[in-house]
Amino acid sequence: MSIKLDSRIPEGDIHEKWKNHKDHMRLVAPNNRGKIDVIIIGTGLAGGAAAASLAEMGYNVKAFCYQDSPRRAHSIAAQGGINAAKNYQNDGDSVYRLFYDTIKGGDYRAREANVYRLAEVSGSIIDQCVAQGVPFAREYGGLLDNRSFGGTQVQRTFYAAGQTGQQLLLGAYSAMNRQIGKGRLQMFNRHEMLELVVVDGKARGIIARDLVTGEIQRHSAHAVVIASGGYGNVFFLSTNAMGSNGTSVWKIHKKGAAFANPCFTQIHPTCIPVHGDQQSKLTLMSESLRNDGRIWVPKKKEDAEAVRAGKLKPTDIAEEDRDYYLERRYPAFGNLVPRDVASRAAKERCDAGFGIENNATGEGVYLDFSASFVKYGKEKANELDIHNPSQEEIIKLGKKVVEEKYGNLFTMYEKITGDNPYETPMKIYPAVHYTMGGVWVDYNLMSSIPGCFVTGEANFSDHGANRLGASALMQGLADGYFVLPYTIADYLADDIRTGTISTDTPEFEEAEKQVNERIQHFLTNKGSKTVDYFHKKLGRVMWNKVGMARDAEGLKEAIKEIEEIRKEFWRDVKVPGSDKTINMELEKAGRVADFLELGQLMAIDALNRNESCGGHFRTEYQTEEGETLRDDEQYSYVAAWEYNGEDINQEILHKEDLNYKYIKIAARNYK
Ligand SMILES: Cc1cc2nc3c(=O)[nH]c(=O)nc-3n(C[C@H](O)[C@H](O)[C@H](O)COP(=O)(O)OP(=O)(O)OC[C@H]3O[C@@H](n4cnc5c(N)ncnc54)[C@H](O)[C@@H]3O)c2cc1C
Numbered sequence: 009m010s011i012k013l014d015s016r017i018p019e020g021d022i023h024e025k026w027k028n029h030k031d032h033m034r035l036v037a038p039n040n041r042g043k044i045d046v047i048i049i050g051t052g053l054a055g056g057a058a059a060a061s062l063a064e065m066g067y068n069v070k071a072f073c074y075q076d077s078p079r080r081a082h083s084i085a086a087q088g089g090i091n092a093a094k095n096y097q098n099d100g101d102s103v104y105r106l107f108y109d110t111i112k113g114g115d116y117r118a119r120e121a122n123v124y125r126l127a128e129v130s131g132s133i134i135d136q137c138v139a140q141g142v143p144f145a146r147e148y149g150g151l152l153d154n155r156s157f158g159g160t161q162v163q164r165t166f167y168a169a170g171q172t173g174q175q176l177l178l179g180a181y182s183a184m185n186r187q188i189g190k191g192r193l194q195m196f197n198r199h200e201m202l203e204l205v206v207v208d209g210k211a212r213g214i215i216a217r218d219l220v221t222g223e224i225q226r227h228s229a230h231a232v233v234i235a236s237g238g239y240g241n242v243f244f245l246s247t248n249a250m251g252s253n254g255t256s257v258w259k260i261h262k263k264g265a266a267f268a269n270p271c272f273t274q275i276h277p278t279c280i281p282v283h284g285d286q287q288s289k290l291t292l293m294s295e296s297l298r299n300d301g302r303i304w305v306p307k308k309k310e311d312a313e314a315v316r317a318g319k320l321k322p323t324d325i326a327e328e329d330r331d332y333y334l335e336r337r338y339p340a341f342g343n344l345v346p347r348d349v350a351s352r353a354a355k356e357r358c359d360a361g362f363g364i365e366n367n368a369t370g371e372g373v374y375l376d377f378s379a380s381f382v383k384y385g386k387e388k389a390n391e392l393d394i395h396n397p398s399q400e401e402i403i404k405l406g407k408k409v410v411e412e413k414y415g416n417l418f419t420m421y422e423k424i425t426g427d428n429p430y431e432t433p434m435k436i437y438p439a440v441h442y443t444m445g446g447v448w449v450d451y452n453l454m455s456s457i458p459g460c461f462v463t464g465e466a467n468f469s470d471h472g473a474n475r476l477g478a479s480a481l482m483q484g485l486a487d488g489y490f491v492l493p494y495t496i497a498d499y500l501a502d503d504i505r506t507g508t509i510s511t512d513t514p515e516f517e518e519a520e521k522q523v524n525e526r527i528q529h530f531l532t533n534k535g536s537k538t539v540d541y542f543h544k545k546l547g548r549v550m551w552n553k554v555g556m557a558r559d560a561e562g563l564k565e566a567i568k569e570i571e572e573i574r575k576e577f578w579r580d581v582k583v584p585g586s587d588k589t590i591n592m593e594l595e596k597a598g599r600v601a602d603f604l605e606l607g608q609l610m611a612i613d614a615l616n617r618n619e620s621c622g623g624h625f626r627t628e629y630q631t632e633e634g635e636t637l638r639d640d641e642q643y644s645y646v647a648a649w650e651y652n653g654e655d656i657n658q659e660i661l662h663k664e665d666l667n668y669k670y671i672k673i674a675a676r677n678y679k
Contacts, residue, residue: 011266011650013664016450017121022670026125029451030494034501041066044500045508047214047229049201049256051078053173053481054464055235056180057488063187065493067500070227071184072196072216074251074595079181082237082249083484086173087294087417089155089165090481092130096151101162103127108671110479113159113346114444114472115622115638116673117269119646119666121451122469129490130482134166136489140179143168155299157477159346159678165478170294170417176481180488199225200595201256202526203519204232204263204460211260211460212509215519217527219595222588224523226516228509230500231459233492234260235484238443238465240273242603242610243555244547246440247279247292253599254606257447257466265455266648266662268448268468270606271614274475274623275556276441277303277350280424280434281365281372288540290439291424293375294417295477298343300380300410301434303350305362305373307331312362316370322433333357337633341678348474348623348636349678351438355556356634358437365435376433381406438556442480444471444623445613448648448664452495453487456648461496463487468646473622527587530597535580539596542577546570546600546607554611559627563615567608567657574604608656609649616661619643640673 018029036044044067048059051073059071073081093106106127111118134152138144144166145153154163168175187193196216203215205228213228239254240246261267278293306312307329314320333353335342345353357363358371365372382399385406389397397405407430411418418429425435447455447462449469455462464484471479553566577600585591620629620636621643629637646664 011264011456011648011662013266013448013456013648013662014450015119015664016452017119018451022121022124025121026128033494033498036497036500036504038066040504042068043507044068044503045070045229046231046233046496047227048072048233048235049214050081050235050237050464050466051184051195052081052083052235052237052464052484053176053180054466054484054488055233056081056083056177056184057485058233058235058463058492059193060180060183060187061489061493062496063193064183066192069187069193070196070229071193072199072201074198074200074219076197078184078195078197079177081177082252083177083481084174085249085292086176086481087170087292088157088296089167089172089478090133090176090485091157091164091476091478092134092166092482093127093164094131094134097154097163099162101164105162106130106164109160110470110476111472111668111671112676113476114474115636115676116472116640116644116668117272117621117646117666118470118472120668120670124670125491126470126483126486129486132490133482133485137176137179137485140183142175142179145169155296156344157295158298158344158350159341159476160344161341165296167296170296170414173481176485201236202259202523202598204260204457205515205519206263206457207509207513207515210458213511213516215516215523217523220590222586222591224520226511226520228511228516230503230506230509231461231496233461233463233496234447234466235463235488236466238446239603239606240440240443242546242607243440243550244543245282245287245290245551247276247290248441250289253602255599255602257462258602258606260447260455260457260460260462262651264457264651265460265462266448266650267445267609268646268648269445269473269613270610270649271554271617271624272444272473272622273440273610274347274442274444275351275438276347277354277438278375278436279439279441280421281367281437282439283367291420292439292441293421293434293436294414295347297375297414297417298350300413301343301375301377302332302379303334303343303354303373303375304330304332305357305364309361312364315364316366318366322364322374322376331357331362338678345678346474346476347441348625351556352625352634354438365437372435372437374433375436377410377429378433380410384409440551440555442475444468444473444475445610448646452498453492454495454499459499461492463492473624526598526601527594530581530583530594531585531587533581533583535582537580537582539581539583539593539600542573542581543596543600543603545573546604549573550607550610554607554614557625557627558614560615563611566611567615570604570608570611571656574608577601577604605656609659612657612659613647613649616647617643636676638675
């Protein structure tokens with residue numbers, strides 16, 4: 009065992025930890041920052057924020073992304089909003105409450121100190137983004153507007169219609185551009201990191217491939233920041249952008265970075281259900297819709313069957329024959345229970361035969377806005393002094409209000425499904441969405457490889473076993489704008505005299521050789537099956553046996569099956585074309601090769617955790633009411649895995665104990 013986990017959580021009261029830590033970390037003086045190079049992999053919100061901030065501070069930054077522009081990073085897809093404890097609504101929000109909700113939402117499997125810091129800096133994120141010109145929605149008085157997300161009883165989610173991620177990314181991108189213009193930030197679009205280079209135990213560079221020319225390049229730096237997003241696409245079908253992958257995180261794992269809680273995957277309850285097997289992506293309908301949409305299935309099985317057979321429309325089912333199962337089971341939170349709870353409840357109803365969708369598995373439930381049309385319509389009629397409006401008028405007015413809030417989401421739904429959600433309820437079903445697991449990092453966001461930092465969805469740190477909505481954007485931006493700029497300086501203070509790191513060394517040569525050998529293997533293998541064939545096969549095992557519900561037997565089977573798929577992949581994959589041009593099959597081959605190892609580790613981690621918590625639901629461990637049953641005695645730890653050679657079964661488990669001093673651990677209850 010070579011890895012020693014040291015979380016480096018500062019001493020002292022939780023309210024003071026971050027402040028004291030900042031006061032005592034080492035600094036790099038402005039006149040020395042130009043002597044230091046930093047590589048950032050990823051220019052989504054986490055990497056873009058870090059790139060802009062570090063370049064603004066005066067470091068030489070090289071940023072990489074595989075898209076043709078940072079503006080296309082997957083963060084652009086975020087719809088619903090970003091949390092912050094500003095308490096504009098006077099509804100009792102505070103830093104502590106955001107901290108508390110996040111720890112509870114994560115089913116008590118997140119690190120207290122990190123989460124408190126996140127809540128603490130959340131307010132500054134909003135200020136910074138407003139200053140950048142991000143057009144957050146505003147209420148009548150001019151203050152920023154807020155809405156609710158699952159797992160909270162306050163309104164703390166800031167939003168820009170249904171395009172929050174896009175607007176935030178444009179803010180970060182313009183901050184980056186300022187520095188690109190000055191020459192402090194060099195942008196490498198359409199470049200993919202394929203190896204980390206470690207020299208004397210420290211991260212000192214990367215090997216990247218220019219995806220357009222195929223050129224293999226060496227880039228050196230004093231520190232490397234990985235902000236490469238999540239690995240949900242290991243399931244093949246997910247809400248993630250199709251290019252999202254786990255290559256960077258897996259590559260650094262193989263070079264010594266512990267991988268934490270790989271099995272913690274978030275399944276989002278409101279996606280458009282799967283149709284057919286030619287689909288390669290699932291579309292998310294934002295959680296914000298649960299503010300105004302009510303979720304239901306028919307109460308009677310025969311109605312559900314008739315709906316699936318196309319003989320009955322949802323609008324024909326009387327109010328008393330509808331089962332608003334979330335409101336029934338969880339009266340306190342209703343439709344705004346956290347995602348894991350809502351997802352499992354939908355699965356339970358569909359497994360019991362009440363699903364409404366006419367797909368292979370009959371899986372789907374309704375998200376219905378009709379009650380909101382009436383509620384908002386009445387309010388609007390009053391506002392407009394319309395007396396005794398007809399029901400028709402009310403509904404028309406209400407639809408307008410809903411359109412203002414979520415219009416682009418409704419249009420997107422109609423474009424994809426052909427159904428008009430103003431006239432008929434949306435059909436939704438859970439899908440893989442976000443990975444709470446990721447590279448283990450200490451309080452300074454440094455992995456177990458010195459000089460290799462990991463931020464945003466790529467690290468494991470802040471969400472525990474389940475992420476509450478609107479918290480990923482908050483974490484990515486907190487990491488990039490407000491945490492890393494401090495903590496990386498503490499590390500880089502040792503490097504002001506090091507000088508430029510040479511790329512002409514055996515370490516770079518060896519890493520480049522590994523990359524070239526792999527590419528050549530793919531191109532000369534001449535197998536008979538496409539990369540997608542293997543990815544789909546992996547995805548099926550992952551969804552069926554490592555998905556929304558897992559058990560020991562299924563997980564053991566999955567571990568073996570994934571190993572078999574991997575062997576077959578290396579034997580029989582076919583990658584056409586050359587390495588000297590754009591070759592998307594070649595790109596995918598490398599990514600799927602890494603997913604095949606990571607997927608196996610996810611199953612191993614899920615098998616190791618003999619409890620249910622958050623998104624990790626082991627059917628053997630549930631209460632009589634079907635809720636998660638944690639085992640805090642045995643499993644209140646972060647599972648951090650150390651790579652130990654090609655046989656993934658040999659990975660070594662390290663444990664970081666989780667201690668809750670400021671929050672009383674309890675069974676999670678949303679009733
Ligand atoms: C449909 C959808 C809606 C969402 N809505 C919300 C929401 O409303 N609120 C919320 O808080 N969260 C939301 N999320 C989650 C949130 O969007 C993501 O968790 C977050 O944007 C991730 O940001 P990131 O910067 O960590 O990674 P990303 O935005 O995924 O960026 C990854 C970057 O890494 C680069 N990269 C990856 N691998 C390599 C490599 N090998 N070499 C070079 N570059 C590489 C990519 O090019 C990209 O620039 C949503 C997610 C989805 C899928």
